[in-house]
Amino acid sequence: MVNVETQGLRKSFGDTEVLKGIDLRVPEGSFAVLVGPSGCGKSTLLRLLAGLEQATEGTILFGGEDVTAYAPKDRDVAMVFQSYALYPHMTVRDNLAFGLKLRKTAADIIDARVTEAAAVLGLEPLLERFPRALSGGQRQRVAMGRAIVRRSKLFLFDEPLSNLDPALRTQVRVDIRKQHDRLGATSIYVTHDQVEAMTLADLLFVLSEGEVQQVGSPLEVYEDPANRFVAGFVGSPAMNFIDGCRVSADGAAVLVAERRLPLPPSEGREPSKLAGREVCVGVRPHDMSIVEASAHAIPFTPSILETLGPEVHAHGTFGAHEGVVAVSADLPLARGVMVHVRPTRLYLFDQATGATLR
Amino acid sequence: MTARAIANNVLSHALLLVAVAFALYPVLWVVALAFSGDSVPTARAIPVPTAPTMDHLREVVSTTRPTPDGGTAWLFGRQLANSLLVSIATALVGVGVAIPVAYALARFEFVGKSGGMATLLATQMFPAVASAVPLFIMLEAMGLLNTRTGLILCYASTSVPFAIFQLRGAFETIPVDLEEAAMVDGASRFEAFVRVVLPVAKPAIAVTFLFAFMTAYNEFILAATLLSDESMFTLPVVLQRFIGEYDAQWEAFAAGALVVSVPVMALFYLLQKHMVAGLGAGGVKG
Numbered sequence: 339m340v341n342v343e344t345q346g347l348r349k350s351f352g353d354t355e356v357l358k359g360i361d362l363r364v365p366e367g368s369f370a371v372l373v374g375p376s377g378c379g380k381s382t383l384l385r386l387l388a389g390l391e392q393a394t395e396g397t398i399l400f401g402g403e404d405v406t407a408y409a410p411k412d413r414d415v416a417m418v419f420q421s422y423a424l425y426p427h428m429t430v431r432d433n434l435a436f437g438l439k440l441r442k443t444a445a446d447i448i449d450a451r452v453t454e455a456a457a458v459l460g461l462e463p464l465l466e467r468f469p470r471a472l473s474g475g476q477r478q479r480v481a482m483g484r485a486i487v488r489r490s491k492l493f494l495f496d497e498p499l500s501n502l503d504p505a506l507r508t509q510v511r512v513d514i515r516k517q518h519d520r521l522g523a524t525s526i527y528v529t530h531d532q533v534e535a536m537t538l539a540d541l542l543f544v545l546s547e548g549e550v551q552q553v554g555s556p557l558e559v560y561e562d563p564a565n566r567f568v569a570g571f572v573g574s575p576a577m578n579f580i581d582g583c584r585v586s587a588d589g590a591a592v593l594v595a596e597r598r599l600p601l602p603p604s605e606g607r608e609p610s611k612l613a614g615r616e617v618c619v620g621v622r623p624h625d626m627s628i629v630e631a632s633a634h635a636i637p638f639t640p641s642i643l644e645t646l647g648p649e650v651h652a653h654g655t656f657g658a659h660e661g662v663v664a665v666s667a668d669l670p671l672a673r674g675v676m677v678h679v680r681p682t683r684l685y686l687f688d689q690a691t692g693a694t695l696r
Numbered sequence: 697m698t699a700r701a702i703a704n705n706v707l708s709h710a711l712l713l714v715a716v717a718f719a720l721y722p723v724l725w726v727v728a729l730a731f732s733g734d735s736v737p738t739a740r741a742i743p744v745p746t747a748p749t750m751d752h753l754r755e756v757v758s759t760t761r762p763t764p765d766g767g768t769a770w771l772f773g774r775q776l777a778n779s780l781l782v783s784i785a786t787a788l789v790g791v792g793v794a795i796p797v798a799y800a801l802a803r804f805e806f807v808g809k810s811g812g813m814a815t816l817l818a819t820q821m822f823p824a825v826a827s828a829v830p831l832f833i834m835l836e837a838m839g840l841l842n843t844r845t846g847l848i849l850c851y852a853s854t855s856v857p858f859a860i861f862q863l864r865g866a867f868e869t870i871p872v873d874l875e876e877a878a879m880v881d882g883a884s885r886f887e888a889f890v891r892v893v894l895p896v897a898k899p900a901i902a903v904t905f906l907f908a909f910m911t912a913y914n915e916f917i918l919a920a921t922l923l924s925d926e927s928m929f930t931l932p933v934v935l936q937r938f939i940g941e942y943d944a945q946w947e948a949f950a951a952g953a954l955v956v957s958v959p960v961m962a963l964f965y966l967l968q969k970h971m972v973a974g975l976g977a978g979g980v981k982g
């Protein structure tokens with residue numbers, strides 16, 4: 339168990355700067371998730387923490403100790419690779435024991451740890467098999483086991499579920515969280531899947547283009563996104579954005595598709611700062627409901643309906659803007675309907691910078 | 697099994713038998729010849745020995761030479777030892793030098809990498825014979841003419857580049873993830889190489905070793921050029937002596953050819969379990 343901190347971490351490959359000054363603070367024993375779109379530098383950041391890549395600039399601290407210059411073997415971290423990276427010439431048992439053997443652990447301790455990990459992960463019947471004779475899910479468990487037996491103070495995961503089918507993914511996700519809670523070690527988990535991120539994390543780091551956009555609990559990030567990128571990335575289906583809306587002169591309402599939507603005074607929102615500005619309005623699909631004509635509703639024309647069982651995602655247009663509304667499956671959707679937006683759930687973003695306006 | 701499947705099975709086996717017979721026919725002829733008592737081989741459709749005898753075999757293996765102290769020594773034994781020593785040393789040097797070079801080429805970027813590769817490739821484009829004369833002159837200058845060391849040096853100059861190409865390809869197919877996993881698990885780069893990369897590359901290394909061995913073991917032209925003393929000869933040179941220009945001793949040649957193939961077959965047998973294809977499969981994803 340250890341707290342992890344990075345200060346001004348930068349990484350360039352040749353001329354391309356992949357990480358542009360990352361400051362992480364992961365408290366001891368917490369489950370941190372780094373989430374962001376493909377290519378934003380998540381894996382690179384994780385590899386820097388593991389020591390597989392050298393930082394161009396900045397420091398990495400494990401429990402206050404500067405490990406920036408340490409070789410991977412001296413960092414005492416365990417890592418689960420996206421590809422699992424099982425040693426093909428070793429049995430499952432030897433795969434599990436390899437890290438302990440390298441550290442010259444006594445044979446009886448190795449045995450005990452391997453047996454325990456195998457029991458926890460249901461690997462007992464597979465111990466004498468080679469990786470080539472395992473299914474994808476079994477390989478994933480061996481990769482987990484290899485990390486568990488090490489009793490490292492820090493676990494790193496690089497998209498460990500992306501090679502599993504969706505049903506298995508949910509189950510293994512729960513297993514990973516269980517193991518984390520059982521072992522109490524600090525975990526840092528990388529994914530581009532925001533559902534995985536939301537469900538696993540104590541602490542969410544949203545990354546984009548080599549920068550941390552926001553840090554917080556999953557709910558904080560969902561409820562109070564720092565900018566348009568985070569708002570659009572977190573939550574499924576993604577938030578609707580309606581560009582080019584104008585706030586009324588008194589700052590008490592915003593004009594969306596030629597309708598006035600009231601802006602109730604909320605925490606920290608200053609009407610005077612907003613008055614008369616052009617903004618981008620954000621609404622989550624789940625914060626809208628279908629209504630009879632109403633003064634504070636906006637017209638919506640559905641074009642495609644995705645039925646997911648209890649709910650339907652209606653893709654369509656709000657005036658000139660594309661968007662999605664999530665509605666209950668038993669509501670009839672006529673060709674043109676009115677949708678009501680919960681006034682407290684309106685997000686406003688700066689049209690130029692994308693920063694959330696409060 | 698359905699009638700159709702049986703028919704298919706029979707047909708494919710018949711085809712295989714024909715192919716095997718086609719490949720083995722010349723070999724059977726050599727075997728028949730080696731054990732035939734007739735002095736002149738006659739053309740027959742079925743290669744079986746006539747007047748079977750072990751004489752040729754005995755004659756080939758029991759050559760002797762006079763020793764300086766006036767006695768005699770077993771010449772064929774020494775020539776066999778020459779061949780094995782030279783071939784094994786060539787393969788060991790080739791694979792031993794190539795492993796670190798190939799690994800560096802497969803994993804690291806460094807100055808001169810592409811130039812070095814091009815040079816290596818260039819050396820592979822010339823047949824060994826082309827360099828026979830310069831090699832002769834260089835060995836003479838070093839006093840290594842007519843020695844096994846000299847021959848090993850010459851053979852290594854082709855076995856090393858060959859092995860580098862083979863092994864570089866093999867190392868490139870091994871996912872970097874495996875080494876990285878080992879390093880996170882507590883291995884140094886070197887330990888990761890020894891305990892993960894080398895074992896995974898074992899089939900490729902075995903095949904490369906075998907090829908380098910066989911190339912050296914079968915080589916004739918350089919050996920005939922660089923060796924002049926009978927006691928230094930390798931087996932291909934010995935064999936060639938049986939079919940002189942005027943009095944080809946075909947039975948002795950055939951018997952010699954059989955004896956010469958035994959070590960190669962033994963080596964194949966020993967290495968085959970290390971050459972199992974697909975040993976590397978299943979480590980990553982799947």
Ligand SMILES: Nc1ncnc2c1ncn2[C@@H]1O[C@H](COP(=O)(O)OP(=O)(O)OP(=O)(O)O)[C@@H](O)[C@H]1O
Nearest residue numbers: 351356374375376377378379380381382383529530
């Ligand atoms: N060794 C390298 N040399 C050059 N560029 C690299 C190297 N490794 C990564 N990059 C670049 O750095 C950027 C970030 O890569 P990284 O693998 O960290 O992305 P990621 O966030 O993990 O994406 P994904 O979700 O697709 O795995 C990419 O644009 C990639 O092309």
Ligand SMILES: [Mg+2]
Nearest residue numbers: 380381382496
């Ligand atoms: Mg990645």
